[in-house]
Amino acid sequence: MAKLTIKDLMEAGVHFGHQTKRWNPKMKDYVFGEKNGIYIIDLTKTMRQIAEASNFLQKTVMNGGNILFVGTKRQSQEVVKEAAIKTGMFHVTERWLGGTLTNNATIQKSVTKMLESDVLIANPDTSGLKKKELSSLNRDTLKQHKNLDGIVKMKKLPAALVVVDICKEEIAVREAMKLKIPVVAIVDTNADIDQVEYPIVANDDAVRSIKVIVDVLAESISYANEIYQRSAGERQAAEAAENAARQAEQKDAPQQKRPPRRGGQGGQRRDGGGQRRDGGAPHAGGPRKAAAPKAAEKKAAAPAAAAAPAKEGEVKDAAAPAAAAPAPAAEKPAKVEKPKAAKKPEAKKEKAAEKKAE
Numbered sequence: 001m002a003k004l005t006i007k008d009l010m011e012a013g014v015h016f017g018h019q020t021k022r023w024n025p026k027m028k029d030y031v032f033g034e035k036n037g038i039y040i041i042d043l044t045k046t047m048r049q050i051a052e053a054s055n056f057l058q059k060t061v062m063n064g065g066n067i068l069f070v071g072t073k074r075q076s077q078e079v080v081k082e083a084a085i086k087t088g089m090f091h092v093t094e095r096w097l098g099g100t101l102t103n104n105a106t107i108q109k110s111v112t113k114m115l116e117s118d119v120l121i122a123n124p125d126t127s128g129l130k131k132k133e134l135s136s137l138n139r140d141t142l143k144q145h146k147n148l149d150g151i152v153k154m155k156k157l158p159a160a161l162v163v164v165d166i167c168k169e170e171i172a173v174r175e176a177m178k179l180k181i182p183v184v185a186i187v188d189t190n191a192d193i194d195q196v197e198y199p200i201v202a203n204d205d206a207v208r209s210i211k212v213i214v215d216v217l218a219e220s221i222s223y224a225n226e227i228y229q230r231s232a233g234e235r236q237a238a239e240a241a242e243n244a245a246r247q248a249e250q251k252d253a254p255q256q257k258r259p260p261r262r263g264g265q266g267g268q269r270r271d272g273g274g275q276r277r278d279g280g281a282p283h284a285g286g287p288r289k290a291a292a293p294k295a296a297e298k299k300a301a302a303p304a305a306a307a308a309p310a311k312e313g314e315v316k317d318a319a320a321p322a323a324a325a326p327a328p329a330a331e332k333p334a335k336v337e338k339p340k341a342a343k344k345p346e347a348k349k350e351k352a353a354e355k356k357a358e
Contacts, residue, residue, distance in 0.1 A: 004050065004216055006043045012208040015041045017189035027189045030201040039189045046201050050213060053184045053198040054220040057160065060182075061224035064232075065159025068151070070172050071210075072096055076164040079211045083218035084150065087225060090158065091150035092172070101157060101175040111152055114144040160184060162217060165204040166191050186213055 009015065017023070017031065017039035032042040057067060069091040071080035077093040084091030092100065100107055120127040121138050129137065161176050163169050163185040173195050176183050184198040193199045203209040 004047070004212070006047060008212060009043050009046065009202075012212040013206045014046060014202045014209045014212065015043050016203045016206070016209075017041050023189045024192055026193050027187075027191070027201065030193075031189060041189065041201055041203070049198070049200045050216060053200055054217060056182070056198055057162075057184065057217060058220050058224040060159045061221050062228050062231075063159075064228060066090065066154070066156075067160050067162060067221055068092065068154070068158035069162045069214075070096065070169050071164035073165055073168050075205060075207045076210050076214075079207065079214050080162075080164060081150070083214045087218050087221040089221065090154045092147075093150060094146045096169060096172050097147055098171060099175075100151070100172070101179055101181065104157060107148075107151070108155070110144065111148055114141060114148055115152075117141040117144075157181065162214070163196075164210055164214070166195060184217065186210065 015032070017027075020034055020037050020039060023031075023039055027039075030042055030045055032040045034040065061067065067087070067089040069080045069084040069089060071077060071091075071093055072095060081091055081093050097107065117137055118141060120129065121134065121141060124134055127134070157179065158181065161172065161181060161183045163172060163183055166173050166183075166185045166187060167190065169185075173183055173185070177195065182197045183195075185196045185200065186202050186204045187193050187196060187199040188202070188204045193201070200213060202213055
């Protein structure tokens with residue numbers, strides 16, 4: 001943390017609080033006194049709170065976490081934006097969009113749409129949009145840039161928030177509380193200090209007061225970020241060296257031979273006669289019979305069963321229908337024509353004589 005004294009805080013007006021009629025009773029322990037109707041803040045406690053907040057932010061960044069700066073009031077916009085750019089963190093300085101934390105998926109869709117609109121505006125000839133449509137799209141995109149430019153690269157939720165004036169950024173603080181994201185905030189005498197994990201009781205209306213505190217926090221974040229980047233680079237280099245050494249060992253190591261199969265040296269197969277294919281001794285039990293497949297056995301058994309002789313009972317049963325069936329008619333022998341004997345002429349004469357006598 002940069003060297004900061006109570007004198008520096010007094011010169012920046014950090015010790016001025018709000019009017020006595022606008023105070024929050026929970027801030028009683030942090031009020032040093034009252035002057036001209038204004039509460040005076042105890043700067044010794046403020047110094048201790050700044051140190052605690054700086055240590056917390058350093059630990060968060062060194063563990064790889066990101067910080068989101070929030071300050072939408074006019075006095076804090078430029079200070080917060082400069083601190084965020086200096087540390088390489090995210091910021092919201094124009095307007096806090098509801099759901100920036102609790103509905104981050106929708107915010108990411110809006111960011112994607114904004115980037116797509118930028119491409120269309122940059123290439124009007126290929127976009128296929130008319131002049132009026134491009135003008136309307138350009139106007140909407142400018143509004144989106146105001147609200148989203150500080151969180152375009154924020155792909156995941158931040159690890160902590162740095163807020164200026166929790167009364168003004170009430171929605172942001174509530175979303176952080178709901179998601180259990182720790183908040184470091186500048187709290188004035190009119191605010192509820194219980195809403196913040198790391199409060200810094202100070203004047204949140206003066207530009208110089210805000211700048212003194214935010215610059216100290218930003219310097220702590222920058223220092224922690226440098227350490228993290230250096231350690232991350234060393235870690236990546238060590239991993240790359242280990243991978244290269246492992247690959248070199250794999251190339252140099254001889255290829256291991258596959259172990260032999262079970263049941264014999266080298267898993268040599270035997271032919272049907274028990275002889276090894278490599279000319280070894282035959283099997284002790286003689287030639288092995290090749291096992292026929294079950295399907296072939298069933299096919300071979302079917303015709304064998306049909307050709308097998310039937311039993312006695314089966315013969316009798318088969319003979320009965322054979323007897324009942326009519327026997328086929330025997331074929332008639334072909335007729336042989338006998339030669340006709342020639343009629344005797346005497347017999348003809350006798351018949352003629354008998355007819356005449358009658």
